[in-house]
Every structure is written in C-alpha cells, then in structure tokens.
Amino acid sequence: MASLYSYLFLSFFMFVIGMAVMIARKNVIAMLLGIELILNAAALNFVAYTRFINQNLDGHIMSLFIIVIAAAEAAVGLAIVIRFFQVRESIHVDDATQLQA
C-alpha cells in the first residue's frame, strides 16, 4: 500500500528528472517543461506531508498557490521565448548572447 515514502520517492524522481531536463536540453521551451516538473514535485511533497504527518490543510493551500504561480510563470516565460524568437529567429539557449559584455 502507498506509504509516505513512495510519494516522497515519486516526488524525488520528478525533481531529478526536471533538473536533468533543465541542465541537458538546449531548447528554451523544453527547459520550461522541466520547470513545470520541478514545481509539481514540490507541490506533491506538500500534499503528501499534509496527508501523512499533520492533517490540517495548509499544505493544500501552499500547493494551490504553487499551481497559480506556475501558471503565471508559464505565461511570462512563453512571452519571453516568443520575443526572443522574434529577435533572433531561434530558441536555442546558446543563441541568447545579446546581453554578454
């Protein structure tokens, strides 16, 4: 049966995969996908601790705000990516060199 540790393992797995996506992939939108994975791992941790440790609902509130902030972050991130694509005709992360001194 599902214990706290299985949820923690799943959350850890999602976090590590998201981190690897952010490090290894060179496409900006793929890196945004990795950020979504990391945020979901954190939210899952909050809800799992709420269920198994203390039964008040503060973890649910925190997870709700994580979802809200992830939506805002996705909107702003995609706006930046689209702007970058308009300027440089590319979304490869190595092409973002305009701010280099």
Add this chain to the structure above:
Amino acid sequence: MFDSVLFISSAVLVLVGSLGVLFIKENLMHACVSLLTALFGVAGLYATLGADFLAATQLVVYVGGVVILMLFGIMLTGGGTSNENKFGIEKVPGMGSVKTYIVAGVNVLVISLIVIRIMANVMKDYKAVPLPPYESTVEKLGTLLVTDHVLAFEISSILLLGALVGAAIIARPTRRTN
C-alpha cells in the same frame, strides 16, 4: 483496493511521462504530450491523497491551461520537426569526463548524507498512524483561503494581473517610433 490501483497507475504515468520529457528529443510536441501524461499522473496522486479540489485544479489549470500554452508556444516558434538546425534539437554531447563523474558521485553522497541527517530529526516522531477516511476538502479550503490565508490570496491575484499584463507587453511586436 481501488486506492492501490489508482496509486500504481498514477505512479506509472508519472514515471513514464517524466522520463519521456527527458528522453524524447526528435519532436518537442511529443515531449509536451509526455509532460501532460505526467501531470495527469500527479492529479491521480492528489486523488489518492484525498485532495479532491487539488486534483480538479491540477487537471483544469495544468492540462487545460499550461500545457496548451506550451503547445501554442511550440507552434509559434517553429513547430515540431521543421528546421531542426534552427530549433536546436541535437544530441546532447557527452557531458563531462571520468573526473567530473567522480566529483558528481561524491557530491551525491555528501548531500544525501546531509539531507538524511536533517530529515532524521524531522521524521523522528513519524509513526504510520491509521489514516483518517477521505472527506471533501472543498469547504475547508474555501474557508481557509478567505480567513487565514487571505493576504496570500489577494497578493496572488495582483501577481496574476501583473504577469498577464507583463506577458502581453513583452510579446508585443516592436512598434517603430519615427
């Protein structure tokens, strides 16, 4: 019984979906659909944890909002497989040498030891007590949102407004001033 089936299927969805985000390199569309699979799995995990409102919110906001937004972003910046060179889909070069892998392994050991040492204090009082039965959390969550956490609630509305206006301004095409 139903709990276990739901947990196992959701866990499989999460594992397969997140691995797909990492390893599907040919077409970014497929990676995005794989992320959608993982988010479905997370919603199922919320359901097994008794968080019904969060599961519904996860489905509505992520699957209906964020992933669709990502798909539109992919389509607006060149689509799936077209112009691979411009799109930056190439094999990740073999990162690092033996020395860097050794350093990474030592880092994993040290950090996991530190985390285990910290978590040992937190988890000391944890006993697997019999869990309370599932009940609806919608009413309690609504009450909490407008009583205890009302400041965060209002600030998040301001944050969303700022994010939307900022996104519209950033993505606007340049207007020539002459």
